[in-house]
Amino acid sequence: MNDDPLFRIESDSLGNAAVPVEAYYGIHAVRARDNFAVSGRTVNLRIIRAIVMVKKAAAKVNGRHGDIPEQVAAGIVSACDEILLGQWDKHFIVDAYQGGAGTSTNMNVNEVIANLVIERIGGSKGDYQLIHPIDHVNLHQSTNDVYPTAMRIAMIPLLRSLSEEFASLQEALQEKEREYADVLRLGRTQLMDALPIMAGQSFGAHAKAVARDRWRLYKAEERLREINLGGTAVGTGMNAPLAYIYAIAEELRELTGMGLCRSDFPMDGTQNMDVFVEVSGLLKAAAVNLLKISGDFRLLNAGPSGGMAEYILPPMQVGSSILPGKMNPVIAEVAGSVAMKVISNDTAVTLAAASGQLELNAFAPLIVESLLESLEILTQAVRLFHERCVQGLIVDAAHCLEQLECSGVMAAAVVTYLGYETAAELAKSAAASGRPLKDILLERGLMTKKQIDAILHPLEVTKPGIPGRSRDE
Template sequence: MVDESSFRMEKDSLGHASVPKDAYYGIHTVRARDNFAVSGRPAHRRLMQAMVLVKKAAAKVNGEQGTIPESVAEAIERSCDDILKGMLDDHFIVDAYQGGAGTSTNMNVNEMIANRAIERLGGTKGDYRLVHPIDHVNLYQSTNDVYPTALRIAVIPLLRLLSDELSSLQESLQEKERQFADVLRLGRTQLMDALPILAGQSFGAYAKAVARDRWRLYKAEERLREINLGGTAVGTGMNAPLKYAYAVTEELREMTGLGLCRSDFPMDATQNMDVFVETSGLLKAAAVNLLKISGDFRLLGSGPQGGIGEYMLPAVQVGSSIMPGKVNPVIAEMAGSTSMRVIANDTAVTLAAASGQLELNAFTPLIAEALLESLELLSRAVPLFKERCVVGLTLDTARCGENLDRSGVMAAAAAAYLGYDTAAELASEATATGLPLEQVVRQRGLMTEEQIEAALHPLEVTKPGIPGSGRMV
């Protein structure tokens, strides 16, 4: 049996609903809680806190401009500070997956701030005569300008963090490029023996890919700084004075330090979500590179006896509950699975953005959830991959040399002197007999010793030009 004394009754245009007496949220949040009981987790905390920052900036401006009493504005600001400190986190209860373009999340924030402000002014939660969630906290705002603005504020710091983490990963890969600059290993294409390469060269290629990811993400911030706050419902700015719109943008820029600016066409930022698709796509590109690199590490470290066994990845934990001594490449696997999730999230962002209709996108909450998750996943996975896999990675140089010697890949160098068909025959013979290619060439007397020494040395194949041409008189 429900104890009615532990609830308060609130009213909206649909009727009445019971709200727990100690709840800082109100009737709109209660209805949304029941309507969207989907994932069991609330909207992303970074998004909620960004929305609280928007409310704080709006309250300060409205108080200064005299559109709400100064005492109410100050109570709202202080209540926002309490929420930003995490004091009321348990009262963010609207599910991350919701209809309504984020209105329920906006109202969850409005009600929490209002009830905390009421409490600060000595009133009782739910007595909205003192501080009203819409008339005071949401004054001159709409979900449709608050939500996209807050999402940008939530995304930009994570984008900067990830860019820094990718820069650090790039440096670690470049260090491996230097460390393994003189180690020859067998290059492979389509998983088959190809040409000799320097192990450092492959790490240099990885570093270049990561550098592109870092730079692309850094540049994406420029378009995220444009906000539509003050545009209200459809971007026309109805019910929001221009002096408020410019002042609240300036205030929010100072509060966040993010270089925000008011869009010169707020309707664009209200209805079009392509900037988030762009950002998500760049995260996908970074995830693709991370998946490729981590996959290469796993493949080249496979075995170690029954596989390729050229890379030795750091052992970070026991690998099996039934096979003693087995150690698995779990950090590379973690990086791979994280990348797969980011790639999947990009599909969600793409579909959600494309499904917007006319003057608003109803699926912005899905965009926010997927994008923020991808940013956090990569921001955590990249440094773990760097610290627990890349930094401690070593090479089995003997195995590298053995695999290279057993291959017939030097036939490509011989082709420049003997022709493709003859070189192909030599490669087949070397593979069949297990002899080094230069020994087969020597036995057949097809090249002079000087030519063999100059052209069939693996280091020669790692450079531009005809192998050995610079070494022969």
């Protein structure tokens, strides 16, 4: 007997448990909350909403087919719509890191929906004789086909958003490529002076890398469209009528607006998680490029007196509590930090996917939490990097030219005319004296001013061919 008015008693095969009387979750969520008290961070709401979409689709199909009363189906659909609007978020209480292949999350959703419907028809929460979390809300389903399907539904919109952010970043880099197409700067390999390049060319190289990321992420959605819903526990479809199996994918496709399709072999989607590893790998590749580009920006911005100082990044906030006026490249830094996190999440996804056994992967919750986090934070980091770093970046053209002329690397342009040994000695002299190469060439009478101007012209030293000669020679 329950004498505490603040709690109701619910039962399962393990016995009884107290559930807060105002809670829309039930005994399964309570047990999971206590068993998985790990991070204090509840399940990502995107996977909750995706599961709710599955429940809504199933209720509509089951109601239409007469497997549950129409008023029950309508009640479930109405409860799902309320949850999708965010009205009941606080009742999803299971920790993000959990055992059980997502069963606890699925049951948390089933219980909240059931109790919302029970209350709407005048019952008391927990009276599952009226509306049952499994017999009604979870009818013809298993966690093992609901959860992998919901994983895909949760990820697809984020993939689209991320691809769009990379498109915007690509455009911003291409704009910088055009803006600084005529600015000559010192190229560097292994952090040492190398051949001259146009500043715009380096932005163009960054844009090409981002364009690949954009396209790969856009295409990755195709890998996620095939769902195993209807496969139930192990992919065989036991306890799901054929009419339901064929109708549920179509219903879900209409509800989500996504090009979802029914797997022709649901057992594959139930036990194999390699598709998510592939998506994670593409996110890692994109993160690697973001880390490289943001690192280049930080390096070229370093200074202003003790570093390269060829880029001027937008000052976003005071950078030091002890050094007045110090501004740090914080946007490039946060982009790099997010990239590192995405790369580390890929390791978690890889290990979790490889650790599945036989007909199910128990670590699906880790896979989806890691991927959703990567998609969310990478999307925001790319947006911030584009809007608060790339757009406002300035190339110090005068300083770039000064660095180049004092480096001696322009001697590479005269190798064909004067030979490697002479060119090497000229480079050494220019670097040691800090004088432009053209002045040394004139002083020693090795070339005329006309020859020097033709050979050392910026357009000559930054494109294929022998500087100063026709491209046909």
